[in-house]
Amino acid sequence: MPAHDTPNPLHHERTHLSASRAALRAMREDVEALDIKDVTANWVNAAVLQRQMDDRIKALADLSHTPLFFGRLDYLHAPGVELAEGAEGERFYIGRRHVHDADGDPMVIDWRAPVSQPFYRASKKDPLDVALRRRFGYTGGELTAYEDEHLMDPAEAAQTSKLLQAEIERPRVGPMRDIVATIQPEQDEIVRSGLSGSVCVQGGPGTGKTAVGLHRVAYLLYAHRERLARTGTLVIGPNRSFLHYIEQVLPALGELEVKQATVDDLVAKDVEVRGTDPATAAVIKGDARMAEVLRRAVWSHVTTPSEPLVVVRGSRRWRVPAYELTEIVEQLTDRDIRYGAAREALPQRIAHTVLVRMEQAGEAPDDRVQDAVARNTAVKAAVKAIWPPVDPAKLVLRLLNDPEFLAAHAEGVLTADEQRAILTPKPARSVKSAKWTAADAVLIDETNDLVARTHSLGHVVLDEAQDLSPMQYRAVGRRCTTGSATVLGDLAQGTTPWATASWAEALRHLGKEEAVVEELTAGFRVPREVIAYASKLLPSISPGLTAVESVRETPGSLTVRESADLDADVVAACVASLAHEGSIGLIAADARIPVLAKALEAAGLPCLAPGEETTSESRLTLVPASLAKGLEYDYVVLDEPAAVVGGEPDERTGLRRLYVALTRAVSGLTVLHASPLPPQLARPGAAG
Known part of the structure; x- marks a missing residue:
């Protein structure tokens, strides 16, 4: 549509919004009116087509509190048309999905379309032929404001968008939401990178790395839908709570087919995980050298024929x-x-x-x-x-139960002490009776792949990747050997004994050494005062890593206070936080969770567990420090930092766990302690 000004812009934009909603409703009704009996020959085809239609109807849902479009671009010339003097430009509304009218003319352009890219990339220095970029503000789903940037007007100075800032800082309630209206240029570059290449994103707290990874999946599905429909896509997160937190992002963008899982979900298919490993054994079982031990054990079954x-x-x-x-x-x-x-x-x-x-x-x-x-x-x-058949679970069970069998195949690979560390203290009689651990399940998965090739997907997103062991990386890598990967993480937040030392090492184990490593250092969610306080830990937990520079100035966002009655003060801090709009997270060492749960109950404060945020009206979540990674809350009350550090097997891991806990707040953080703070935080310059 041609670009031109109107005497009452807000009225004009509201009219276009109403017309677009009506067009979307008509698109949905057209699909609902289809009669599959006329186009299917048998019940199998009918079932497949009906499922596709149901998915299409869901994708065309008009969510009342989700803006149908959030921006507008007025091009100086028609995109893709050779420039000619006097040629009229075009106007495009940018939204979460494509909407067209009865004649097929676009009313809203999908944010992933090439013509939408300048909405995220255009600047005063490089306007990309955009004369006007307009952002829209909404209240309760109603369009209430707009903001213009005249990118080719030399008299207009570049300035930070207040609507953009307000959208970034909007209070969070419930699961993670998309950032499609606020994607920054450096994020957009990663989002739109091609399907053929793998990308690793190192990003500190609040830099949006998880959102970037999810939006990249949405973009790839838009640009390569047919190919990925055949090969499949998968998002891998660290735990079920995290997956619950992010599960609504892709459906909100109209993508319903992406599966989500943890690494444990992928590998624990042949056995039930009922046991846990000591840290020493888990580290050895997760070491990449175990792949060679398993390879030798599998191929040892082949014998040289002695008889004709x-x-x-x-x-x-x-x-x-x-x-x-x-x-x-x-x-x-x-x-x-x-x-x-x-x-x-x-x-x-x-x-x-x-x-x-x-x-x-x-x-x-x-x-x-x-x-x-x-x-x-x-x-x-x-x-x-x-060439006898090999049962992977039985082979791993024998390796872990039989010292002689293990020694024969681990010679020169594992030391005698390492071999003793992974042997089962009480050998199990059968695969079913064994108390398998998560690390054992990964070994069985590796063995399965030695026997029969693992199915490869078209694209895999691996989030919180810094916490995976080399063997877990191999398990994920097997699932995208012929596809690509998006690897997301923060080396400073590695809290497992086998946490990744470098992305180069991680990518080698993943089988994606050619992946491009991108670093996001601009923080958009965590207030500057909070991230600066947490960054005091970086020299101790990840020397040389660039600290996040937050763009958010939120005076008074950090309070650090010593307490004489910790439980009572924590409850009082939660009450004070609930006076604000948005979600509240009370984060504490795992061992402190039962005590704090009783204190909250006694005070009449209902609370949720991570992942339950969509099932209750309560805005307060009680979060064990071990599950805090990847989650965000508007206001966080952090209980006893020394207990968070002390709950881990070593100080460095404990300080990394504390770094995670300190960086979950997007509006305000209150730190309460009865024991002395870790010396890194007690140094001059710490808040008091």
Whole structure:
């Protein structure tokens, strides 16, 4: 549509919003009115088409409190048209999904479309042929304000958008929401990076790395929908609470097909995880060297034939000497294929050798004869003896139960002490009775892949990646060997004993060494005062890492206070925080959670557990420090930092856990302590 001014802009924009909502409603009604009986030949096709239609109807939902469009671009010239003197420009409204009128003309352009990109990238220095960028402000779903930038007007100075700032700082209640209206240029560059390449995003608290990863998935599905529909996409998070927190972002953008899982969900399919490892054992089991131990153990089952094979067909006997069988086995082992695939090929290779003998004797066997020979009882027996089947869970169980078996395959890989550390104290009798740990499930998954190739997806997003072990990286990497990955994390927030030391190392284990590493250092959520306080820990937990520079100036956002009656003061701080709009998180060391839960109950303050935010009217969540990663609350009350640090096996991990807890607030943070603060926070300059 041509760009031109109107005498009453706000009225004009509200009129366009109403017309766009009506057009979206008509699009939805058109889909609902379709009769699948006219276009399907059988019930299978009907079921598939009905599911597609149901998804389309959901994607066309008009959410009353979600703006249908949030911006407008007035181009100086029509995009994609060769510039000509006097050529009229075009106007586009930018929103979460495409909307067109009855004639098919666009009323709202999807934010992912190429024509929408200048909304995020255009600037005074590089206006990208945009004469006007207009942002819209909403209250309760109603359009109430607008703000203009005349990018080609030299008389108008560049300034920070107040509507943009207000949207970034809008209080948070419930699950994570999309940031489609507030994507920054450096974030947009990552979001729109191509499907063929993998990207690793290092981002401190509040830099939007999780949102960037999710929006990149939405963009890739828009740009490569057919390909990703075939190959699939997956978002991997650290725990179920985190996945509950982010699960509404992609559906809000109209993407309903992306699956979400934890690493444990991916690997714990063959066994039930009921046990836990000591930290020492977990670190060793998660070490990449275990892949070599497992490889040796799997292939140790292949034996060198010592007896010739005799195949009887009718009145003839066909003999394959042991040395020829050995040559076949060596050829298969040299091919670098999966154990199971090689085992399936072995009977056909033997049968082919027999067919050569038949042809030399003047017979003319065909493929049916070869298949019959491959199924011959003698051939089956030989294959079972030479190349027996391997049960991955049984193999791992034997490795962890049998010191001699482990020593035979870990020689030169694991030390004697390391071998003793991973042996099960009380050997289990069977796979079902074993108390498998999360690390054991990853070992079984690795073994499964040695036997049969793991299915690869088109794209995988891995969030909070800094906490994965090398073996867990390998498990994720197996699921995108032919696809790409978006890796998200913050080295300073690594809180597992096996946390990643560098992204180069992590990407090597993931099998994505070619991935581009991007660093986000501009903070948009956590107030400057809060992030500066938390950053005092960086020299101790991640030396050399760039501290986040927050763009948010929120005076009085940080309070650090010593308490003589900690439980009572924590409850009082929660009451004070609830006087503000938005969500409240009370974060404490895991061991303190039962005590604080009783104190809140006694005070008549209902609270939620992480992940329950959408199931209750309560705005207060009681968060164990171990589950705080990736979550955000408008106001945070942090209980006893020393207890958070002391709840971890070593000081560095404890300080990293504290860094996570300190950076969950997006409006205000209150830190209460009875014990002395860690010395890093008690240094001059700390808030008092």
